[in-house]
Amino acid sequence: xxxQQGPVVKTLKDIxxxxxxxxxxxxxxxxxxxxxxxxxxxxxxxxxxxxxxTASMPAASENIASADTIAESATHTIMDHVEELTTGLDDxxxxxxxxxxxxxxxxxxxKMGEIQTALQFQDITSQHLSQATxxxxxxxxxxxxxxxxxxxxxxKNEAVKVILENYAADISSDEAISTEDxxxxxxxxxxxxxxxxxxx
Amino acid sequence: MADKKVLFVEDSPTMRxxxxxxxxxxxxxxxxxAENGVDALEKLEGRQVNLVVTxxxxxxxxxxxxxxxxxxMPPYAEVPIIMITTRGMQDDVITAMKxxxxxxxxxxxTPEILQDKLRAVLD
Numbered sequence: 001x002x003x004q005q006g007p008v009v010k011t012l013k014d015i016x017x018x019x020x021x022x023x024x025x026x027x028x029x030x031x032x033x034x035x036x037x038x039x040x041x042x043x044x045x046x047x048x049x050x051x052x053x054t055a056s057m058p059a060a061s062e063n064i065a066s067a068d069t070i071a072e073s074a075t076h077t078i079m080d081h082v083e084e085l086t087t088g089l090d091d092x093x094x095x096x097x098x099x100x101x102x103x104x105x106x107x108x109x110x111k112m113g114e115i116q117t118a119l120q121f122q123d124i125t126s127q128h129l130s131q132a133t134x135x136x137x138x139x140x141x142x143x144x145x146x147x148x149x150x151x152x153x154x155x156k157n158e159a160v161k162v163i164l165e166n167y168a169a170d171i172s173s174d175e176a177i178s179t180e181d182x183x184x185x186x187x188x189x190x191x192x193x194x195x196x197x198x199x200x
Numbered sequence: 201m202a203d204k205k206v207l208f209v210e211d212s213p214t215m216r217x218x219x220x221x222x223x224x225x226x227x228x229x230x231x232x233x234a235e236n237g238v239d240a241l242e243k244l245e246g247r248q249v250n251l252v253v254t255x256x257x258x259x260x261x262x263x264x265x266x267x268x269x270x271x272x273m274p275p276y277a278e279v280p281i282i283m284i285t286t287r288g289m290q291d292d293v294i295t296a297m298k299x300x301x302x303x304x305x306x307x308x309x310t311p312e313i314l315q316d317k318l319r320a321v322l323d
Contacts, residue, residue, distance in 0.1 A: 075214045083221070113225075113311060116218055120308035123212040124286055127257060188288040191313065194304050197293055200320045 007166075009037050014163045015150075068129050075122040078115070086112045204322075205230040205247075209240045209254040209266060210284075215307075219253065219284065222311045226318060237261025241269065249279060251322065256285035256292070264299055271300040280321040284309065 016033050089109045096102040154161035206228045210216045220231055232249065234240035236258040252270065256263035263283055270276040282303035283296050293304050303317040 072214055076217070079214070079217055116221060117308060117310050119214065120218060123215040124307055126212060126214075127286055189290045189293055189306075191306055191309075193290070194293050194306070197297065198303060198320075200303075200317070 011163055011166070012037050014166075015160065018157075018159055065129075065133065068126050071122050071125060075119050078119060082112050082115050082119075203230075204228055204250040205232070206251040206253060207232045207234065207240060207244060207249045209234045209237065209252070209258070209263065211235050211255060211258040215255070219314075222314050223253070225311055226315050237263065237266035237269065240266055244276075246275060248275065251318070252276070252279055252281040254281065254283055256283060256287050256296075264295065267296070267299045267301055282317055282321060284314075 012033060086109060089105055089112065093102055093105045093109065096105060150160065150164060154164050204227070206223055208216070208219060208223065208231050210219060210233075216233055216235075220233065223231055228251075232243050232247075234243050237254075238260045240252075240254070241261075252267075254263040254266055261269075263285065267281055267283070270279070270281065280302045281300065282305065283301045284305045284307060285292070286307045288306045296304055302321045305313060305317055
């Protein structure tokens, strides 16, 4: 992951400098600030303008839902054509007397079945998109609470207020950072292992 | 498998279409389709079915809740149930087995896999 000094990271460091931590809690709070420093650019990547995050998050969720609807519509269109072709092929196969021709037609009918199987991607993708939308919404709620807390502190603390005002002035769309982090689960079970559990 | 009646529960319109086609290909002519567990129980109305095929992740009542409910209803306590889902963790499979599922298929699947599981469960 490539790190950049953006206005949010700078703001976090400025806020951190306001506090003097006791020996017992300092290591935990150091870790907390390090975590937030790493997290903020990733969230900025998701929505570009961190200062407008609460406005941008709904747009991200809407874009995800829109992509899902478009994919579903396209899938149904493909299925319409596949079903029509399958019916036509079945009719041709039933009337075809020439063996080789019949075999070729049956091969094509098999391909139609494979297309239909492959279209299952739409449902699988839809579920992943739904999970992503839930994550985006949860992050939005959390960030709104965090900024509310900071603003409450800013009402009583001039130094924090200045930091927040500087942040609002500095925020830009350049804070997006590329990350190559991926999370991969390698503990999924195979169909053969499932069959073994059922004794098949 | 001809003349057998199947209750098929799936919230995705795309998957309902694909799986219904697969069930017809293997000989099921009478398919009761439902969008979730609540819809499934309403459409059953106490009717006898030979098989239940259900997704897991669904709104209102998910597949696991539906299976648990069906197993507690005398007419459906022994009906074969196959779950077709994207949930691919061992814990999920074991949970489903404990609820009383007879077969478990991970999406995406081929018609041949469905046919194999149907034979294993119905024969």
